[in-house]
Amino acid sequence: MAKSALLKSSIGKKYWMALTGLFLCVFLVGHLVGNLQLIFGDASAFNEYALFMTTNPAVKILSYLTYLSILFHAIDGIVLTIQNKKARPIGYAKNNASSNSAWQSRNMAVLGTLILIFIATHMTNFWAKMHFSEMPLQSEIVNIQGQELEIYKTVQGQPIPANAVQMGQVEIKGTGFYETGSDFKIADGYKDLHKITIEFFKDPAYGLAFTIFYVFSMIVLAFHLLHGFKSAFQSLGANNPRYNGLITTVGNGFAIIVPLLFAIIPLYIYFVK
Template structure:
């Protein structure tokens, strides 16, 4: 069987969603580490230096464009799986089996994924688009060779509006649910579940990706709004 044919099968699509999901999990860790620098009381030096490095390093930019492709691929294949699963079960159950067949998280993945996709588009327009194509003021820092685009100020300007803070927090709630189920499903797809490691994997999936990371992201706009 050719690779193109394999990835058209249900198993192939699940592997593709799982692999791209793991990649996106690693991305949110790195992205959070960088974004937390917005909370440093240094007039934006740390965050703007980080943003400049991420925005101009050739390798990072290559990975960034790859990330956008991965997000689209992840969403597209996940939607395909959702519709194919529904088509395979065209007649609704007389009684909702609830947790007997799937967790609450799995039944909300399409909704949470849609919320996240809309948020990502808004987020890219507000920050990535402005950084690369908008008119952003620059700031000079001691010890830094050249003026840096002030993405720090742009972030504070966006999050002084309560509406955007609420949108961001709602998106992080969706991210939490999406990561909890997604991490668990990816582990199952790749056969990583084992009684020796299930406790650790459950801890990572729920408390690291499902709780700590979304809270870390959500804290940033809330702190900025009240700062």
């Protein structure tokens, strides 16, 4: 009975909203660190990160928890919005909402819906391709005795040496490389998500449009976080004059810096890389 009340009551929903929101903030930081390798790392570093995120058992469990948190956070937010509207079906005769609350706090449902649309689009273009689509393998072109050859990375990330053919370590059979005297195909390696991502944002047809959409979505995320971060701590009872200022400062910094860094990535790819 107590558990049911915790899930169904408005207070219970606010607790779950706060907990899932803060968990997703942690996810954002981890995801940002990996994605920044598109700027500061190379293809190998980013593809190793992508492989780790899709194969490590512990990360898989966290991924499923993240998916559930996103769905629960979105559904919980919609239910809370409906309950709040039902609780106040007739507007006040004199309502000056802008002086009583920030714009983002009055539009969290709209902001959350836009973020959900972005997440669905983002997962379709990248997550789904990484998991379910045929993708190119990471490779690099090397020149061996005047002939261009495509050298593939192995799953462990170890490249075939450029002089491997001369040393007799590998021989060319068809389009791939094989160890001499065996059928182990060296070309079975990293899915090249780095290449897919770069080509997507630089596509002449829709690369600019999606870059703009991505940046717009990060602005929406920033407004959502400006209210959500501080509100989460208040919902959990962390509302004390001694550290409210610190929570607000950290929350505002998080809400600006994290979306900004995310937004820089597609801009850098499209205009610089």
